[in-house]
Amino acid sequence: MKKILTTILVLLFCSRYCADVAAQTLEDPGTYMTAIANAHDEMNKKYMTYMSAAAHGRRARKVEKLRQQVLESITNSRYKTIELPIYKGDNSLRQSSMDYIQLCYNVFNEDYSKIVNTEEIAEQSFDQMQAFILLQEKTGEKLEEASKKMHTASLAFAAKYKVTIVNGPKDELSEKMGVAGKLNHYKNQIYLIFFKCNWQDGEITKAINEKKVKDLEQSRNALIKYADEGLKILDTTKSFEGDMTLVTACRQALSFYKKRGENDIPKTIDYFLKQENFEKMSKAFEAKSESSRTREDVDNYNKAVKEINTAVNTYNQSIGQNNKARNEMLENWTNTENAFSNTHMPYYKG
Numbered sequence: 001m002k003k004i005l006t007t008i009l010v011l012l013f014c015s016r017y018c019a020d021v022a023a024q025t026l027e028d029p030g031t032y033m034t035a036i037a038n039a040h041d042e043m044n045k046k047y048m049t050y051m052s053a054a055a056h057g058r059r060a061r062k063v064e065k066l067r068q069q070v071l072e073s074i075t076n077s078r079y080k081t082i083e084l085p086i087y088k089g090d091n092s093l094r095q096s097s098m099d100y101i102q103l104c105y106n107v108f109n110e111d112y113s114k115i116v117n118t119e120e121i122a123e124q125s126f127d128q129m130q131a132f133i134l135l136q137e138k139t140g141e142k143l144e145e146a147s148k149k150m151h152t153a154s155l156a157f158a159a160k161y162k163v164t165i166v167n168g169p170k171d172e173l174s175e176k177m178g179v180a181g182k183l184n185h186y187k188n189q190i191y192l193i194f195f196k197c198n199w200q201d202g203e204i205t206k207a208i209n210e211k212k213v214k215d216l217e218q219s220r221n222a223l224i225k226y227a228d229e230g231l232k233i234l235d236t237t238k239s240f241e242g243d244m245t246l247v248t249a250c251r252q253a254l255s256f257y258k259k260r261g262e263n264d265i266p267k268t269i270d271y272f273l274k275q276e277n278f279e280k281m282s283k284a285f286e287a288k289s290e291s292s293r294t295r296e297d298v299d300n301y302n303k304a305v306k307e308i309n310t311a312v313n314t315y316n317q318s319i320g321q322n323n324k325a326r327n328e329m330l331e332n333w334t335n336t337e338n339a340f341s342n343t344h345m346p347y348y349k350g
Contacts, residue, residue, distance in 0.1 A: 029161035032087050033154060036097050039080035043104065046073040047143075051180045052345065067112055074105045090160075096153035103146045111139040126196045133188045140181055183345050186240045187337070193230040194250050194333065197257040200226055201326075204265065213272050220265040227258035241344060249336035256329045264322055271315045278308045 026032045050066045078101050084094060115136060122132035158165050200223045207216040234251050285293070285301045 026085060026087070029087065029157070030163045032084075033093065033157060033163060035084055036081065036093055036154075039077050039084065039097065040101070043070070043073045043077040043101070046070045047104070047108075048180070054184070064116060067108060067116070070108050071105065074101060074108065077101050078105070090157075093153055093157040096150055100146050100150040104143065107139055107142050107146075111135075111142065115139065123199075126192075126199055129195050129199070130192060133192060137185060137188065140184065144181060179345055183240070183341070187246065187340070190234075190237070190246050190250050191337075193233060194253055196226045197223060197230060197254055201257055201260065204260075208268060211272055213269055216265060216269055216272075220261040220269075223257055223265075224261040227254045227261065230254045231258070240340075243340065243343065245336050246340045249333050253329050253333050256325060260322065260326075264318065267318060268315070271311055274308065274311050278304055 026035060046066075046069050050063060050070050053063045053066055078098070081094065081097050081101060086094060115132070118128075118132055118135070122129045155165070157163070200219060204216060204219045204223060207213075207219055231251065231254050234247055234254070237247050239247070281301070281304055285297060288297065
């Protein structure tokens with residue numbers, strides 16, 4: 001029993017001694033500020049890994065595992081900050097750090113969870129996609145604002161305790177976080193222009209499949225309007241660090257959609273009308289008995305069959321060419337978007 005008691009006393013002494021040493025090393029305000037910053041290090045790196053993956057076009061649901069890792073790192077940062085002592089009765093910097101960490105946790109636990117859950121329905125309309133992207137940007141703004149508040153608190157602490165902050169070159173993490181925000185905003189603005197026409201083209205495809213001529217006419221007019229509006233915006237859109245490739249790819253996509261609305265869809269509408277007229281003529285011809293059909297009736301019917309067969313072949317050929325052109329355009333858009341992200345936002349693995 002005496003041996004056990006002695007061991008406990010030794011452990012308590014060591015624990016108290018280590019705590020005293022730690023406290024002594026944090027007596028210097030500069031060292032204390034470094035300790036606060038170090039507590040954020042893991043959290044910031046995991047956050048940047050998540051943002052890097054998102055910036056490279058990865059869907060939110062596919063990087064869900066990374067979001068969970070961010071939450072774990074935020075929790076670890078909270079524990080590390082809690083373990084730090086209050087600096088000479090002044091809890092301002094430590095509390096600011098705790099507030100920053102808590103806000104980061106709320107954002108990744110709630111806001112980004114909402115982003116994951118609303119990602120699928122965002123594809124259903126332009127308004128929903130616009131709201132989805134706005135949610136993403138507002139979430140990013142929350143994190144940026146929280147980071148600024150933490151920076152302000154650090155500057156105030158440094159001024160109070162006469163700590164000289166040397167403004168050296170920005171670290172890699174800070175630079176990448178800044179680039180990610182600017183890059184995502186730039187990409188989002190151009191993507192919305194592309195998505196509006198791409199979504200409307202999807203509505204045209206639905207109308208074609210259902211052979212609804214009225215809907216097809218309305219959709220093609222809307223597509224031409226959106227393409228014209230988008231092209232005007234692109235004409236005044238500046239480059240991103242001298243890079244116009246994404247703007248060029250979007251312009252090529254909109255030019256395709258404009259041509260589709262102005263030239264291709266009218267041909268489809270014309271074919272549907274011919275098909276409708278042939279079906280009416282065919283029913284009228286079939287309704288007559290063979291004995292009552294005149295030679296003229298037979299000749300007109302045979303001529304109509306020949307014309308509709310030619311129209312079908314022309315239509316099928318046009319559809320094939322159009323689908324090929326669309327696939328090439330979409331492939332170019334996707335490749336350009338990926339290359340754009342790779343150029344301006346290298347992968348980050350914390």
